[in-house]
Every structure is written in C-alpha cells, then in structure tokens.
Amino acid sequence: MAVQTGLGEPRGPRFVSPSLDPYGDEWHGVHGDGPGRGRRWRRILVFALAVIALSTVSGALAGGYVATQTNQPPAPAASAAAAVPPDLIAAADKVVPGVVSVMVDGPGGATATGSGFAIDNLQHIVTNDHIVARGGGRGSEVTVETPDGRQMMAKVVGRDPGSDIAVLRVPPDAQLNPLALAKPGATRVGEPVIAVGSPLGLAGTVTAGIVSALDRPVRLGANRHNAVQTDASINPGNSGGPLVNARGEVVGVNTAIATIDGNGSIGIGFAIPIDQAQQVADGIIAKGG
Incomplete structure (x- = not known):
C-alpha cells in the first residue's frame, strides 16, 4: 500500500505560456534563451524586492516626519495579512x-x-x-x-x-x-477562491486567493488548455484538488504552477475549468462504471 511521503513529491505538468515560449520550454528556461532567462528572472526579482524595500523605508520616514510635525502619534501599522473573509471560512468547512x-x-x-x-x-x-x-x-x-x-x-x-x-x-x-460544482460561465475574475488539497503531503490544507484570469492559454504536459489562473498558493501535492469559490462550489481542478528556476509556488497557478473536467469525468464514468 502506498505511503504518504510528504516532502519531495513531483510537481505537476510543466507550464508553458504559448505567448512567451515558442520552443515549448518551461518559463525558467531549458533550451530557448538558455540559462540567461533564469538569470534575468532573478535580476527582475531582486530589483522588485529592492524597490519594495525602498518604498517601505521611504514611507516609514515620511510617516514619521508628518507625525512629528502634527504632534500626532503615527497610525498603527497595517496587519501583515488580511483577514480571511467569513464566506471563505464557511466554504472551507463545507469542502474539506x-x-x-x-x-x-x-x-x-x-x-x-x-x-x-x-x-x-x-x-x-x-x-x-x-x-x-x-x-x-x-x-x-x-x-x-x-x-x-x-x-x-x-x-x-x-x-x-x-x-x-x-x-x-x-x-x-x-x-x-x-462537492457542489459551479455552473458554466459563473466564475468571475477577481472573485475569492480557495485551493484545497495535500501540498507536500499536508492533507486538508487550504490556501486563499482570487481568480486572476480566465481562459488563460497554457500548455499542460503535451496539450494546450484554456485554464483558470489563480494566485491561491498551489504546490506539489495540490494537483487534482479543487479550486473552490466563496459559495463552496468547485470552479476548477488544480493542475499546474508556473515556477522560476524550478522553485515552488510564485502565486501563478492553473486549474482545469470545472465544466471541462465534469464533461470528461461524466464520459469516463459512463464507460467505466
């Protein structure tokens, strides 16, 4: 009998955006532009992090200056993580x-x-x-x-x-x-969703995000699909689990992630739309029992 091994489980199919890579390589580069592409992504990330850090420091200094000028205490820092909407809590309770x-x-x-x-x-x-x-x-x-x-x-x-x-x-x-399945055409960009599954062998894990895009053309394995894109964290082991809306309805089957240099989730994940998955599943069940 198989044993849940946790860390080290293989990732799902490689993600390739047809608009980014005509050679069929992963985002982080295998052939295509060669190793230079991975280095460019790292430079972009380092630059972005530097900009964020500079903005944070500048904002803190500016806030402190205004506070001293007005003799008012500085406003309390915003919470590092936004509160989870109650409807997502109810959805998780229903779906897990x-x-x-x-x-x-x-x-x-x-x-x-x-x-x-x-x-x-x-x-x-x-x-x-x-x-x-x-x-x-x-x-x-x-x-x-x-x-x-x-x-x-x-x-x-x-x-x-x-x-x-x-x-x-x-x-x-x-x-x-x-699980309840969402109706075709009901999913909207920007609506909150949760990904449920067993990333890295951690059963019953729930991560939250939004629908980032619909009908995103990607290649999963050897085939191209129009996928639901989400920033809900998807990691190895999430493959096959549901992407669920705030009503507790499945909007997609979590299938793949985009990575940089082969590392984990960067907030770009893809799910097979549930209407497509349901049609295929119904056909399989009709034939196989």
Whole structure:
C-alpha cells in the first residue's frame, strides 16, 4: 500500500505560456534563451524586492516626519495579512470533508501523490491523470486517504490524458461528501477562491486567493488548455484538488504552477475549468462504471 511521503513529491505538468515560449520550454528556461532567462528572472526579482524595500523605508520616514510635525502619534501599522473573509471560512468547512489525498505506487517503490475530490454519492473521485500515470496507469495500485485519516484502495475507473483528468472510485463506506460544482460561465475574475488539497503531503490544507484570469492559454504536459489562473498558493501535492469559490462550489481542478528556476509556488497557478473536467469525468464514468 502506498505511503504518504510528504516532502519531495513531483510537481505537476510543466507550464508553458504559448505567448512567451515558442520552443515549448518551461518559463525558467531549458533550451530557448538558455540559462540567461533564469538569470534575468532573478535580476527582475531582486530589483522588485529592492524597490519594495525602498518604498517601505521611504514611507516609514515620511510617516514619521508628518507625525512629528502634527504632534500626532503615527497610525498603527497595517496587519501583515488580511483577514480571511467569513464566506471563505464557511466554504472551507463545507469542502474539506470531500477532499482526499491520492497516492499511487510507481516503479522502483516510488510514490506519486496528489489530491482529489468526490463528485457524486457513488464515491467517484476526480483527480489529475498525471498522478495516476506516474504509477503506470490503469493497473496501478492507488490508495486514497480520507479527511479523517482512513486509507483505502481505490479503483481507477478511467483516464483521459488529453484533459489530464482521471476518475477513481472508493468503497461506499468512505462516505465522502460530494462537492457542489459551479455552473458554466459563473466564475468571475477577481472573485475569492480557495485551493484545497495535500501540498507536500499536508492533507486538508487550504490556501486563499482570487481568480486572476480566465481562459488563460497554457500548455499542460503535451496539450494546450484554456485554464483558470489563480494566485491561491498551489504546490506539489495540490494537483487534482479543487479550486473552490466563496459559495463552496468547485470552479476548477488544480493542475499546474508556473515556477522560476524550478522553485515552488510564485502565486501563478492553473486549474482545469470545472465544466471541462465534469464533461470528461461524466464520459469516463459512463464507460467505466
């Protein structure tokens, strides 16, 4: 049986923006412009951080000067992190019971890990195909860990590599809560969302952000998709988990992240729109049971 290994789980499919890289390389450069591209990104980051630091210091000095001139105490510093909206708290409470960790035994004793979520009362689970594929496909031994820590074997109902969607099924006693799915066309840029899954093996993790863009053309693996872009933190292990709106409805299946020099999340993640994922999943279930 697969074991949740945590740190070091492989990332999802490489992200390539067609408008940025005609050669099909990762953002951080493999061929294309060569190593120089990675160095440029580092220089841009260093410059941006320097500007932020300079602005912060200048703002603090200016604020102190104004305070001394008016004999008024300086205003209290803003909170480092904005408060989480109550509707997102309610959404997380509703969604987490339907999200699972997925572990697939691979060659040589390796384990591919990711996330998934229940979509119906028959205990079908949607996840990413690339997680199942790393274990060798339909005949792989797949283990699902439920939100209450139980582990059970899952059947691979079917896979669709082109859409990066796979469907699993667990026994009825899993008693997973199926998640509500957002209606097509209902998702809006700027609306708050949460990503739920098991990044780095940490089951039941929730991160918050917004929908950054819709219909973002990206290449995930060997195929191109129009994805939902989000700044909710997505890391290795989040693949296959749901991107959820403030009403507790799934708007997408978290699938990939953009990185700089191969490092972790930089606030640019991509999800397969739920209407596409649902259409594929329904077809798989109709054929595979």
